[in-house]
Amino acid sequence: MASLSLQGLVKRYGHTQVVHGIDLEVADGEFIVLVGPSGCGKSTTLRMIAGLESVTAGTLRIGDKVVNRLEPKDRDIAMVFQNYALYPHMSVFKNIAFGLLAAKRPKDEIETKVKRAAEMLGLTAYLDRRPSELSGGQRQRVAMGRAIVRDPSVFLFDEPLSNLDAQLRGQVRTEIKRLHQTLRTTTIYVTHDQVEAMTLADRIVIMRDGRIEQVGTPLDVFHTPASIFVAGFIGTPTMNFMTLPAARDGVAATLKLGEGAVIPVSSAIVGARERVVAGIRPDDLRVETAGTGATLRPGEVRFEGTVIIAEPLGTATQVTLRAHGHELVGMADGRLLPASGETVAVTVDTKLAHFFDPDGARLRG
Ligand SMILES: Nc1ncnc2c1ncn2[C@@H]1O[C@H](COP(=O)(O)OP(=O)(O)OP(=O)(O)O)[C@@H](O)[C@H]1O
Ligand SMILES: [Mg+2]
Secondary structure, X not given: OOOEEEEEEEEEEOOEEEEEEEEEEEOOOOEEEEEOOOOOOHHHHHHHHHOOOOOOEEEEEEOOEEOOOOOHHHOOEEEEOOOOXXXXXXXXXXXXXXXXXXXXXOHHHHHHHHHHHHXXXXXXXXXXXXXXXXXXXXXXXXXXXXXXXXXXXXXXXXXXXXOOOHHHHHHHHHHHHHHHHHHOOEEEEEOOOHHHHHHHOOEEEEEEOOEEEEEEOHHHHHHOOOEHHHHHHOOOXXXXXXXXXXXXXXXXXXXXXXXXXXXXXXXXXXXXXXXXXXXXXXXXXXXXXXXXXXXXXXXXXXXXEEEEEEEEXXXXXXXXEEEOOEEEEEEEEOOOOOOOOOEEEEEEEHHHOEEEOOOOEEOOO
């Protein structure tokens, strides 16, 4: 086990810089998830840590040791990729044992370690099979087994579940979490899937164009996103954003959503701005049959909207609607399925709204 430190990490390919100086301190045993849009530099960062790409500038430490120039095999790291690259002609046992066999470890040590890993991953019954006789999820677990038996200081995962169907993803994700709770190995995990990010991470690192946009616990980045970018990236369905005209009135201020619908805010949030971006998560935008809503509680505003499309998800119905010229996504009770064109009541708890400067930064009141 080991801590990991990235200081001013830069990657250039020729004249093109793709990672622009990343600073990140990872504690021993921590589970870090890197997320961000395609091409933002997640894999490049991971590959620099693994030693599969050279570091253009900056310092990379594992534990107390600077490893910039260390060969991958000397970094005590195990990496699991998206395409699990198993040896098709070898049994599951040999695939898991591969690194230990190559290192000519004693036979009984190999037996013990492979069996223990297989036990952890639910692969005991499959040790004699070939990879072609396994499901996608089982193959991915074999790839993880191969990483586990090496007992590395750091695990690196690059979208390990993206080849699996939704149900298997969920299962293997839970296994990865359980594994980390057992082994407590320092882990950096790259994914596109923000459910994976939220559920697995001790801290999430949101990257954008080769830079870190925000680092925080899952609850931090969800409830206090530092920018429109993070707010729009974390959470499904995506947060609603509305650029609204601001009016100041002493210490109070309002953002005008539409005729008769204003969001009260502190004047500190508005400052000298003429416009503020309000962000409301679909879960905080309640859709009901017109005329049926309960009495408004403090901080709530209600207005009418016209349904564009309603999508039943089971527990809730996701409703895309138009109100005051804004296209918004809200949630209705799962038993409600309003028709396109129907008028509905929309209730927003403005205390749960997020506010941003039009340039993207979060505003605090
Ligand atoms: N060998 C290379 N030569 C030049 N540019 C590269 C090379 N490898 C990656 N890049 C560029 O570096 C940037 C970051 O790529 P990277 O693979 O790290 O992105 P990513 O965040 O992992 O994306 P994805 O989510 O699609 O996997 C991209 O713009 C990519 O085109
Ligand atoms: Mg990648």
